[in-house]
Amino acid sequence: MQYDILEKPDFSLVRVEFHQPGEQLLVESAAMVAKHSALEMRTQMQGGLLGAAKRKLLGGESVFQNTFTATAPGQQLWFAPGPEGDLEVVEMDGRTPIFLSSGAFLASAPTVQLDTKWGGAKGFFSGTGMFLLVAQGTGPLFFCAYGGIHAVDVGPAGYICDTSHIVGFTGGLQYTVNKVGGMKSLFFSGEGLVCNFQGQGRLWISTRNPSGLVSFVHPFRRVQSG
Amino acid sequence: MQFDIQYRPAHSLCKVALAPNESVVAESGAMVGMSTNVQMQTQSGGLMSGLKRMFGGESFFRNTFTAANGPGEVLLAHSLCGDMVVLDMTAPGYFIQSSSFIASTPNVNIETKVGGFKSFFAGEGVFVLKATCQGPGQVLVGAFGGIQELVCDGSLVIDTGHLVAWDSTLTYNVGKSGSGWIASFLSGEGLVCHFQGQGRIWIQTRNPAGYGQAIGELLPPRSG
Numbered sequence: 031m032q033y034d035i036l037e038k039p040d041f042s043l044v045r046v047e048f049h050q051p052g053e054q055l056l057v058e059s060a061a062m063v064a065k066h067s068a069l070e071m072r073t074q075m076q077g078g079l080l081g082a083a084k085r086k087l088l089g090g091e092s093v094f095q096n097t098f099t100a101t102a103p104g105q106q107l108w109f110a111p112g113p114e115g116d117l118e119v120v121e122m123d124g125r126t127p128i129f130l131s132s133g134a135f136l137a138s139a140p141t142v143q144l145d146t147k148w149g150g151a152k153g154f155f156s157g158t159g160m161f162l163l164v165a166q167g168t169g170p171l172f173f174c175a176y177g178g179i180h181a182v183d184v185g186p187a188g189y190i191c192d193t194s195h196i197v198g199f200t201g202g203l204q205y206t207v208n209k210v211g212g213m214k215s216l217f218f219s220g221e222g223l224v225c226n227f228q229g230q231g232r233l234w235i236s237t238r239n240p241s242g243l244v245s246f247v248h249p250f251r252r253v254q255s256g
Numbered sequence: 257m258q259f260d261i262q263y264r265p266a267h268s269l270c271k272v273a274l275a276p277n278e279s280v281v282a283e284s285g286a287m288v289g290m291s292t293n294v295q296m297q298t299q300s301g302g303l304m305s306g307l308k309r310m311f312g313g314e315s316f317f318r319n320t321f322t323a324a325n326g327p328g329e330v331l332l333a334h335s336l337c338g339d340m341v342v343l344d345m346t347a348p349g350y351f352i353q354s355s356s357f358i359a360s361t362p363n364v365n366i367e368t369k370v371g372g373f374k375s376f377f378a379g380e381g382v383f384v385l386k387a388t389c390q391g392p393g394q395v396l397v398g399a400f401g402g403i404q405e406l407v408c409d410g411s412l413v414i415d416t417g418h419l420v421a422w423d424s425t426l427t428y429n430v431g432k433s434g435s436g437w438i439a440s441f442l443s444g445e446g447l448v449c450h451f452q453g454q455g456r457i458w459i460q461t462r463n464p465a466g467y468g469q470a471i472g473e474l475l476p477p478r479s480g
Contacts, residue, residue: 040266114337115267178263180289180331188292195288210287210296226292235289235331237269242335246464250472254479 031055031139033170039116039178044137046107048100055107057137059094063108070099097140111136111174118179118197118234119172122165126231127201130163130173134197139169173198177238188228194239202231257361259394265339265402272330272359274323282332282359284317289331295322320362332359334398341403341458343395343421349388351428352397352421355464357385359396364389386424397421401462412451417463423455 031053033046043063046055065071073094098107111117120128122142129147138144146161165171175197182189184203193207205225227233257280258273269288272280287296297320321330334340343350345364352366360366367386387395399420406412408426416430428451451457 039263116263177333177337178267178269180263180269182289189289190292190294191289192287237263237267237288237333238337239335243337246336247468247471247475248478250468251475252473252477254477 031170033119035117035119041110041114042117042174043108043110044117044119044172046109048105048107049103051100051102053100054140055098055137056140056142057096057098057107057109058111058135059096061109061111061136062096062098063110065098065107066105068101069105069107070101072097072099109137113174113176113240115174115176115236115238116179117172117174118181119170122168122171124168127164127166128171128173128198129201130165130198131196132161132163134173134175135163135165136174137170137172138165139167139171141169142167142171173234175234175236176240176243177236180235180237182233182235184227184229184231184233186230188226189233190224190226191233191235192239193223193225194241195235195237196225197234197236199227199233200231203227203229203233257394259342259396261340261342266337268333268338268340268398270332270340270342270358270396272321272332274321274328274330276323276326279320279322279362280330280359281318281320281362281364282330283357284319285335286332286358287319287321287330288333290321291323291328291330293323293325294328294330295324296320297322332396334358336400336464338399338401338460338462339403340396340398341405341420343387343397343458345387345389345391345393345395346423348424349386350395350421351424351426352385352387352395353419354385356397356399356420356460357387357395358398360387361389361393361395363391364393364395388424395421397458399458399460400464400467401460404459404461406457406459408451408453408455408457410452410454412457414449414451414457414459415463416447416449417465418459418461419449420458420460422451422457426451426453426455426457428452 031046031048033044036043036045073096075094117136143166145164147164179197205227207223208226210224257275257278260271261268262271263269274280298317299320340358365388369384369386397420403420428449430447430449432447
């Protein structure tokens with residue numbers, strides 16, 4: 031399987047070419063843009079009803095996902111996330127898990143296992159959701175964000191990230207949710223709470239946040255009469 | 257201090273590299289990420305200047321980020337999609353449309369100015385910001401959409417919703433776009449800014465209020 035990401039960073043699109051019959055890719059529901067007609071698509075609840083329900087409720091992913099299976103070499107598949115923005119792919123090495131915040135998952139090889147993990151009550155305050163999606167295994171993992179995706183290699187000094195801008199991070203990182211600055215800053219800085227990452231690994235940050243757009247557009251909605 | 261703008265134009269992000277003990281002043285809510293040795297302080301700069309700023313369409317408070325014990329970095333972004341540009345301070349300074357301001361070097365003095373009572377109707381608030389600086393300094397401004405630098409050689413007319421910043425060597429007044437008020441209204445251009453003199457004007461290629469109206473109409477009504 032060979033893939034490339036087109037139209038980065040604003041309107042990114044993945045193009046996959048399968049080399050062997052039987053090669054598979056698991057793609058988030060509704061993300062398919064185009065495919066060769068003979069490329070087989072099967073819709074299923076990954077991990078059965080309970081697993082799917084847990085991911086939907088806890089990890090923010092859809093109940094159903096589509097598995098695309100090549101029936102001949104050279105078949106192609108194109109897929110893209112719903113919102114405008116960037117997407118990133120990581121070849122998982124079988125050792126380091128990747129944690130994704132709610133809604134960031136886009137696609138993965140069938141050799142990548144997906145599960146939800148309790149992010150602790152701190153997740154509730156962090157804007158990443160109470161639960162994180164954990165990806166483990168080998169093969170490509172595709173994830174997306176509204177806006178650009180900025181990678182930060184976190185070293186021993188750690189890194190601070192606004193809670194609503196976290197896309198994902200590798201397993202070597204731990205985080206705590208803190209306020210930044212003094213008490214005055216907590217209420218007035220507009221920065222609210224931040225995640226303080228420690229350890230060694232990579233952190234992906236989105237350069238925009240959909241709630242910024244939503245709160246801008248909201249006042250332009252008509253007011254319901256009566 | 258170094259400003260490095262990445263992910264241009266739609267989802268631009270500015271990486272500010274701070275030398276030890278160097279500071280950058282940023283609009284409230286603009287920080288996306290930063291190194292752990294950067295300390296943030298929130299200032300209103302006094303009640304009056306805070307209030308004035310709030311009326312200027314910005315937030316009451318601004319944050320100062322300082323690198324302690326070595327170099328540091330701060331990532332800054334606008335909340336809407338669009339490009340950013342760094343303006344090197346000049347002796348006359350700049351006028352900045354208030355919601356376009358993102359950050360500046362700490363030596364830049366940002367004053368909120370009344371933009372003329374007519375601009376009240378222009379959808380951009382009554383106030384504009386005036387940035388001045390003794391010596392070298394920089395201001396980071398952000399736009400909705402792309403940014404174009406136009407040159408005013410004599411006179412130029414700009415839609416108020418598309419203004420980002422302009423050289424303060426220019427005189428300006430907000431007025432009607434057509435020959436009469438009715439024609440101005442019907443043209444859909446509403447109010448425009450008439451510039452006179454020599455200088456540069458930075459415009460944004462999309463008008464936030466225009467976008468808000470186009471989308472807002474399509475959304476279900478809100479309850480209040």
